[in-house]
Amino acid sequence: MDAILAALADPARWRLVSLLAERPRSVGVLAQLAEARQPQTTKHLQTLERAGIVISQRTGQRRIYALRPAPLQDLAAVLNQLAGTADRIGGPGATFDRYGLSLEAERLAAAESGWADGRSFRFQRSLTADAELVWRHLTEADLLAQWWSPDDLRVSELVFEPRPGGRILLEYRDAEDADGSDLVAGRAEGVVDDARVSERLSYWLSPVLPDGSVAFTAHVDLGLRATDTGTDLDIHWRLTDSTVDSADFIAGIEIGFGQSLDKLAATLAATQTRTSK
Structure with a gap:
């Protein structure tokens, strides 16, 4: 050929x-x-x-x-x-195109600092695992690393201290960058505000720009509710401190975090299948 x-x-x-x-x-x-x-x-x-x-x-x-x-x-x-x-429906190419449209729209909107302040995003998932297991996957670094990244990225560094005032550090690399020689795809730092075991977790997280400044701050609130079939997870994002350079990050929130939650659901389902055997 x-x-x-x-x-x-x-x-x-x-x-x-x-x-x-x-x-x-x-x-x-x-x-x-x-x-x-x-x-x-x-x-x-x-x-x-x-x-x-x-x-x-x-x-x-x-x-x-x-x-x-x-x-x-x-x-x-x-x-x-x-x-x-x-060109397969719902494949990586379709996601790339969808992100491209969002990227164009956010860049046009990012005229001055504070342009995205007050923006919010809502995510909900019904998970086939009890609240205790879901909580562990939300707060334990080794379990978080299994799902807390979009499909094309992997967690290369992670610190998560699930207590009020606890430190958060999250770094992404390309999923196929096995030796870490490629550029870091993303880095964020934050602090835990509230941590009520198996009930509620809230924190703020700020993506860091290449010059070390903050792109924006996401205030994230996660609520867990036990159900007959598992746990309902309700997540609310609220943005503050947005800069003009934050457009590329904000454009990927809905797609990227949505993919992460899909991975969480799949990870928990696989865990339940293994433990039931």
Whole structure:
């Protein structure tokens, strides 16, 4: 496949392939139609033949070239598969597009400091785990790290002290950045305001910009309510201290934290399945 792509990448060779798709032709005629010198045309045709895209045969003094459809059909199938993967409903590509629209809107709105103050976000999830287990996943660093990140990121550093005045430190890296050589994707610092075991957790968290300043402050309030099937989790975000540079972060709150909560729900469901066996 690499040889085919390399051969087709040259515009002159692509022109020859287009001409041969119409019918087999001689080197001389191909050179005329492509408005190129015959020695150059011969070299291009030889490259295409080595890649298996064309075949040739000598007839008297002339060499006739013809296109082989099979390699192009194989390439088309691979390209269609790649396009289908990228275009699948609800996949990463769709999320990227959705974030792009949100990013554009927030950047237009971010005219001056305080532009997003008072904005709020609400998240709710019905979780298939008791309140005690949910609480542990909200407050224990090793369990938090399993879910507290969007799909394309991973938690690379985490401190969470579940007591009033307790320190919070959260750092993200790309999920595929295994050795930590890529740039840090995000970093936030905060403090716990209230922690009532299995009932309520509140804290503030501020994403930190590359220069060390704060992008905005999110005041997060999480309420837990036991149900017959598990625990209802109700989360309220309220923003203050927003800066012009906070637009990129705010654009990702709904998508990113929503993905995190989906991971929490999946993690708890998997834990329940393992313990019930």
